[in-house]
Structure formats: structure tokens, C-alpha cells
Amino acid sequence: xxxxxxxxxxxxxxxxxxxxxxxxKAGETHAIMGPNGSGKSTLAQVLAGHEEYEITDGKVEYLxxxxxxxxxxxxxxxxxxxxFQYPVxxxxxxxxxxxxxxxxxxxxxRGEKEIDAMEFIDLIGDKIKLLNLKDSLLKRPVNEGFSxxxxxxxxIFQMAVLEPKLAxxxxxxxxxxxxxxxxxxxxxxxxxxxxxxxxxxxxxxxLLNYIVPDFVHVLVDGKIINSGDKNLALELEEKGYxxxxxxxxx
Amino acid sequence: xxxxxxxEMLKGFTEQEYKYGFVTNIESxxxxxxxxxxxxxFISNKKEEPKWLxxxxxxxxxxxxxxxxxxxxxxxxxxxxxxxISYFSAPKNAxxxxxxxxxxxxxxxETYNKLGIPLEEQEILAGVAVDAVFDSMSVATTxxxxxxxxxxxxxxxxxxxxxxxxxIKKYMGSVVPQSDNFYAALNSAVFTDGSFCYIPPNTKCPxxxxxxxRINEPNTGQFERTLIVADKGAYVxxxxxxxxxxxxENQLHAAVVELVxxxxxxxxxxxxxxxxxxxxxxKGGIYNFVTKRGACRGKASKITWTQVETGxxxxxxxxxxxxxxxxxxxEFYSVALSALKQxxxxxxxxxxxxxxxxxxxxxxxxxxxxxxxxxRGQVMINKSAEGARNYSQCDSLLIGDKCGAHTxxxxxxxxxxxxxxxxxxxxxxxxxQMFYCKxxxxxxxxxxxxxxxxxxxxxxxxxxxxxxVEAQRLLEVSLEGSVG
Numbered sequence: 001x002x003x004x005x006x007x008x009x010x011x012x013x014x015x016x017x018x019x020x021x022x023x024x025k026a027g028e029t030h031a032i033m034g035p036n037g038s039g040k041s042t043l044a045q046v047l048a049g050h051e052e053y054e055i056t057d058g059k060v061e062y063l064x065x066x067x068x069x070x071x072x073x074x075x076x077x078x079x080x081x082x083x084f085q086y087p088v089x090x091x092x093x094x095x096x097x098x099x100x101x102x103x104x105x106x107x108x109x110r111g112e113k114e115i116d117a118m119e120f121i122d123l124i125g126d127k128i129k130l131l132n133l134k135d136s137l138l139k140r141p142v143n144e145g146f147s148x149x150x151x152x153x154x155x156i157f158q159m160a161v162l163e164p165k166l167a168x169x170x171x172x173x174x175x176x177x178x179x180x181x182x183x184x185x186x187x188x189x190x191x192x193x194x195x196x197x198x199x200x201x202x203x204x205x206x207l208l209n210y211i212v213p214d215f216v217h218v219l220v221d222g223k224i225i226n227s228g229d230k231n232l233a234l235e236l237e238e239k240g241y242x243x244x245x246x247x248x249x250x
Numbered sequence: 251x252x253x254x255x256x257x258e259m260l261k262g263f264t265e266q267e268y269k270y271g272f273v274t275n276i277e278s279x280x281x282x283x284x285x286x287x288x289x290x291x292f293i294s295n296k297k298e299e300p301k302w303l304x305x306x307x308x309x310x311x312x313x314x315x316x317x318x319x320x321x322x323x324x325x326x327x328x329x330x331x332x333x334x335i336s337y338f339s340a341p342k343n344a345x346x347x348x349x350x351x352x353x354x355x356x357x358x359x360e361t362y363n364k365l366g367i368p369l370e371e372q373e374i375l376a377g378v379a380v381d382a383v384f385d386s387m388s389v390a391t392t393x394x395x396x397x398x399x400x401x402x403x404x405x406x407x408x409x410x411x412x413x414x415x416x417x418i419k420k421y422m423g424s425v426v427p428q429s430d431n432f433y434a435a436l437n438s439a440v441f442t443d444g445s446f447c448y449i450p451p452n453t454k455c456p457x458x459x460x461x462x463x464r465i466n467e468p469n470t471g472q473f474e475r476t477l478i479v480a481d482k483g484a485y486v487x488x489x490x491x492x493x494x495x496x497x498x499e500n501q502l503h504a505a506v507v508e509l510v511x512x513x514x515x516x517x518x519x520x521x522x523x524x525x526x527x528x529x530x531x532x533k534g535g536i537y538n539f540v541t542k543r544g545a546c547r548g549k550a551s552k553i554t555w556t557q558v559e560t561g562x563x564x565x566x567x568x569x570x571x572x573x574x575x576x577x578x579x580x581e582f583y584s585v586a587l588s589a590l591k592q593x594x595x596x597x598x599x600x601x602x603x604x605x606x607x608x609x610x611x612x613x614x615x616x617x618x619x620x621x622x623x624x625x626r627g628q629v630m631i632n633k634s635a636e637g638a639r640n641y642s643q644c645d646s647l648l649i650g651d652k653c654g655a656h657t658x659x660x661x662x663x664x665x666x667x668x669x670x671x672x673x674x675x676x677x678x679x680x681x682x683q684m685f686y687c688k689x690x691x692x693x694x695x696x697x698x699x700x701x702x703x704x705x706x707x708x709x710x711x712x713x714x715x716x717x718x719v720e721a722q723r724l725l726e727v728s729l730e731g732s733v734g
Contacts, residue, residue, distance in 0.1 A: 048689050051685075052681075076689050081689075085685065092705055100692035101692055103691075105692045162690070
């Protein structure tokens with residue numbers, strides 16, 4: 001589904017990613033772990049199409065298309081979803097209305113009929129329950145006045161409604177207490193299937209107890225220095241990033 | 251008018267025409283450019299006005315002559331030559347207009363289509379000569395019957411002068427006197443027509459009054475005059491304007507609107523203004539210099555101004571409230587959009603005279619492309635206004651980096667037992683907001699519309715439902731292409 005080759009990315013002249021190679025197939029869940037500033041979030045943002053970054057080398061293929069040539073909204077409509085580390089507030093824009101607009105934009109892109117307000121309410125009913133969202137959150141402006149946990153749950157709620165092919169979860173576990181983490185993980189797990197791929201970007205192993213990955217990659221200083229299965233995450237937790245880095249160098 | 255003065259007038263006229271080097275038959279309905287006492291007498295005569303009104307106009311003219319054109323607003327424009335304007339022209343001859351929509355600027359037609367305006371209405375708006383009587387004629391008659399049942403008077407200003415002179419005499423100029431300002435004085439001297447509305451005591455006007463359904467009536471011209479009086483315990487909601495960009499040959503528009511609310515009465519006055527804004531270089535747009543003011547004359551009366559201003563090359567207006575009656579309330583809700591090369595200097599004045607008077611100001615300014623948007627507001631609390639309260643909120647939204655937003659709040663508080671709150675914010679549509687919307691699949695234009703509509707929500711919800719939907723669509727159309 002996704003094939004990243006030798007990806008080099010810089011921002012304001014600073015090289016952040018220094019040659020990433022990664023292949024993700026449909027149905028797989030990959031975790032990308034690494035210390036702060038290693039480039040994890042950059043990778044997620046670049047895949048989503050953030051324009052602040054400059055691609056200096058490499059290529060990315062998504063569903064046999066050149067991803068780097070696609071507009072942000074085109075990528076979204078082709079099934080790429082980014083759950084933001086810091087979800088953005090949209091004052092005055094009703095949360096439900098926003099999500100309906102997004103869904104209809106994507107349906108329109110795919111040549112499907114747009115759905116009306118009543119159909120939409122039917123559609124989101126179960127997903128609201130799944131993510132334990134308060135009714136009031138749906139009526140409030142997007143992310144405005146939401147708690148940290150509410151923002152993250154809202155991101156996963158959007159994901160559940162938009163049903164992406166490739167989900168990028170950027171530090172979705174940060175700032176969540178254990179109950180909220182369970183709810184969020186539950187939401188993500190319920191969506192795992194053979195057609196959908198997920199990339200989890202995280203600092204801590206904790207999330208991976210709840211969302212068990214097929215592959216774990218360690219990203220340090222803009223490069224993937226180690227890849228393995230879920231046990232690599234446990235090893236990381238035990239030894240810390242420094243020792244893994246040293247071992248990789250040796 | 252006695253025969254002598256008529257002869258005088260005609261004589262003055264003939265001379266005037268020669269001065270301009272061309273001859274016009276006096277029977278004709280259009281005056282050559284220029285303004286003097288004879289012109290005013292001619293207008294008054296044409297409209298078969300009583301002497302008191304002719305005198306009232308002449309008094310205004312004399313005041314105007316002594317006044318200077320104001321230049322304090324944050325706007326720029328070429329000087330206006332008041333002698334180059336023709337102050338009276340009868341409804342355009344059908345032969346002058348375009349013969350069909352094919353002859354109308356395609357861009358205008360495109361905008362009409364985007365706004366979902368039916369074909370026959372498009373023809374009227376674009377000034378196409380339509381033979382058939384517009385369908386709404388019969389609709390308007392039905393409305394009139396329904397209003398008459400309740401004793402509501404709703405007619406043209408000229409008709410009111412003839413049918414209800416006592417009301418006109420009593421209230422005209424009582425809120426905006428002839429001497430109020432340069433443009434109000436000019437309007438008082440030369441106004442051609444407008445609307446009059448009177449709601450009798452303890453009556454709720456059975457429908458929203460709108461000039462929209464008067465669309466088929468002759469052009470009221472560039473100097474329009476509106477007077478609305480809500481008697482004790484009455485209620486009326488009045489809608490002015492329409493969302494369609496209406497072409498007009500007249501560049502200067504100087505209207506006067508006066509509202510009077512007696513004890514426990516309430517007036518809601520909503521405007522959607524979308525006059526031709528000119529092209530992207532600012533050429534050819536309307537100058538909209540309007541004086542709007544309401545007097546909450548009675549106890550516990552209330553006046554609400556709601557405006558959505560998206561048109562005109564220059565908008566210069568401050569719908570205001572004089573809160574005379576104790577416990578009276580004034581409200582001002584405004585969305586002003588300046589795109590292209592438009593300039594808007596708009597806001598309100600809340601003048602607190604009575605005890606426990608309250609005012610609310612919510613102003614939303616949107617600047618895009620090379621637009622310049624200024625909020626200017628004054629809150630005055632008089633010594634007599636014990637317990638007065640005001641809340642003001644002025645928010646500006648910038649789209650792009652070539653536009654500007656300016657805020658000038660003036661506060662004048664003479665009573666220590668009063669309370670004023672002022673909040674202001676300026677924001678730019680953030681790149682992070684755009685990225686977030688686009689990442690969900692929403693296009694740039696739709697994302698901007700979402701954010702702009704969110705920004706304006708507090709004002710839109712003050713508009714009658716149908717109007718709110720239209721206003722929202724209007725903003726979308728007005729913002730098209732102004733991004734990037």
C-alpha cells in the first residue's frame with residue numbers, strides 16, 4: 001500500500017529525515033518509536049502533505065501513485081487520515097457539521113452520493129458510543145474548549161467515520177489517562193481489518209499494550225536504526241533509547 | 251404651489267439648462283446634472299408635495315450648503331462632484347436597458363446563478379426590460395391586505411406623504427435631523443422615495459417586512475429615505491436589501507433610515523447589502539454613505555440592527571441607537587466583508603440617556619484580497635444614564651496578507667454607576683487550520699467558508715432564518731477567488 005524509499009526531508013534548511021525506507025502493506029499495523037526530535041511526527045506530517053516541509057530526496061508510492069505529487073485534500077480523499085498530535089481548534093465551526101462536510105467531500109471525490117443530515121446522524125450513532133463521546137461535544141465548535149483527552153477521542157471518532165485506508169496516528173496516546181487510552185485503543189482496534197493499514201507514531205511502549213503492532217521501527221536522528229516485531233518495543237522500554245542506539249552502532 | 255412661483259421655477263430651470271449647453275423639454279422626467287433651489291422645487295413639485303415639505307427640503311439644502319464634506323473616515327476615493335449628479339430621473343425607459351440577459355455582463359449572470367436567483371428575477375435585477383408584470387405583484391397585494399387588517403401601514407415614502415402627512419410631519423427628521431451630517435442634509439434636500447412603515451399600538455406585525463418583494467416597484471434611486479415607527483407595545487421585523495448584486499448607474503448612494511420605538515416597542519432592522527463592489531482594481535463600485543439611526547424613545551423599547559455588508563466599493567455607515575427611554579435596549583450585529591479592493595468603515599453609536607439602558611455590539615470584520623475593513627464605534631453614557639451597561643465585541647479576520655483590519659472604539663462615560671465591557675480580537679485564518687481541514691478532505695475554498703461562517707455565526711443567528719441562509723451563501727460567493 002505504502003512504499004517509502006530513501007526519503008529525505010528538511011525544514012528551514014534543517015535536515016530532519018535522512019533516508020527513510022519503509023513498506024506498509026494492507027492489513028498491517030506499524031509502530032514508529034523514537035526519542036523526542038527524532039523525526040517521527042515529521043514523517044507523519046510529510047505523508048499527510050504538510051507544505052512546510054521540503055522533500056530533498058527519495059520517493060513515496062501510495063496505492064501505486066506518486067504520493068508526493070498529490071495535494072493534501074487529494075491524499076485525504078484517497079484514504080490517508082492523520083490523527084493529529086495537537087488537534088486544531090476551529091472556532092464557531094460545529095463539530096458534527098465539520099465532520100459531515102469532510103465525509104461528503106470525500107464521498108464526492110469518490111463519485112458517491114453526498115449524505116444528508118439525517119443519514120449522517122444514523123451513521124455516527126454507534127461510533128459515538130464506541131468512543132464514549134458526550135453529546136455536547138458534537139454540538140460544540142471543533143476542538144474548542146475540549147480537554148486533551150476529548151480532543152484525541154474526537155480525532156479517533158473522525159477516523160471511525162471517515163474510514164481511511166491508511167491511518168496515521170501521531171502521538172495519539174500523549175496526554176491520555178489510562179481510561180481514555182483504553183477507549184482510544186478500543187476505537188483503533190475495532191477498525192483494524194485486512195484492507196486497512198495503520199502507522200502509530202509514539203514515544204512510549206504503553207500504547208502498544210493496547211494496540212499490538214505487527215512491526216516496530218525505531219527512528220533515531222532521521223533514520224530507522226532497527227526494525228522488529230512487538231518485542232522490540234518491550235526491549236526499548238527496558239533498555240531505553242540510548243542503549244538501542246549504541247547497539248545499533250556496534 | 252402658486253402659479254407665480256411655478257413660473258419662477260420654470261424660468262430658473264430653463265436658464266440652468268442653457269448653462270449646461272443642452273436643451274431638455276421641461277415635460278421630460280429627467281433633470282440635467284446640477285443642484286440648486288430650483289432643482290429641489292422641481293423634485294418636490296414632480297412629487298406633488300405639500301408646501302411644508304418643499305420648505306423642509308429647502309431648509310436642508312441651505313444647511314447643506316454651509317457644510318463641508320467629511321473626510322475623517324479611513325477610506326480613500328476620488329472627490330465627488332455634486333454638480334455632476336442628476337438629482338431626478340424617472341424610472342428608466344424600457345428601451346434603455348438591455349433587451350435580454352444575453353446583453354448583460356456574463357459575470358453578473360454567473361453570480362446570480364450561484365446565488366440561485368430565478369431567471370425572471372435576474373432580468374429585473376439586471377434591468378432587462380420585462381414586458382410581463384412580475385409575478386410578485388399579486389403576492390404584494392395579498393401582503394398589503396393582510397397588513398391592512400392589522401392596521402399596519404407599509405407603503406412608499408411618497409404615498410405616506412400624501413396619505414399620512416401627520417405621521418410624516420411628526421417623525422421625519424426627528425431622529426436624523428437635516429443638520430445631522432453632510433450626507434443626511436443632502437438626502438433631506440433631494441430624496442426621491444423610500445419606505446414608510448407604521449405599526450399601531452400593541453400590534454405584532456404579522457410578517458417580516460421586506461423591500462425584497464417590492465423589487466418590481468420603480469427604482470427608488472440613490473437618495474432613499476426610510477422611516478419606521480413602532481407605536482407602544484408594537485413589534486416589527488424589517489428586512490432591507492437583497493443578496494443579488496444589483497447594478498446601478500449611480501455611484502453615490504446617500505440614504506437615510508430613521509427608526510422610532512415608543513414604550514415597550516421593538517424594531518428589528520436587518521440589512522443585507524450587496525451593491526456592486528467594483529472590479530478588482532476598485533473601478534466602478536458604489537459609494538454607500540448611509541445614515542441609519544434609531545431612537546428608543548419609549549420605556550423598555552428595543553432596537554436591533556443586524557447588517558451583512560458585502561457589496562459596494564466603499565461602505566461608510568454607523569447604524570446607531572439613541573437609548574432615551576429607561577430600560578431601553580440597543581443592539582448592533584454586523585458582518586462586514588471587504589474583498590477585491592473594497593473599503594468599509596462601519597460600526598455603530600450607542601448613546602445612553604435613560605436609566606438602566608443596555609447596549610450590545612457584536613462586530614465581525616472580514617478582510618480578504620486587498621480589502622480594508624475598519625470598525626468604528628462609539629459608546630456614550632450620559633450623566634443621566636444611571637445603571638447603563640454596554641458590551642462590545644469586535645473581531646477581525648484576515649485572509650491573505652494584502653488586506654487590513656482596523657478598530658477604533660470610542661468610549662465616553664459620564665456616569666460612574668454604569669458598566670462597559672469591550673473585547674476585541676484579530677485573527678488570521680491559520681495555516682494549521684487550513685491543513686487540518688484539508689487533511690480531512692475539505693478543499694481550500696470550502697475550508698475558508700467553514701471558518702468564515704463559524705466566525706460570523708453570532709451575527710447570522712440574529713437574521714431571520716431564510717436571510718441567514720442567503721447571507722451565508724453570499725459570503726461564500728463574495729469570497730470566491732479572493733484566496734491564494
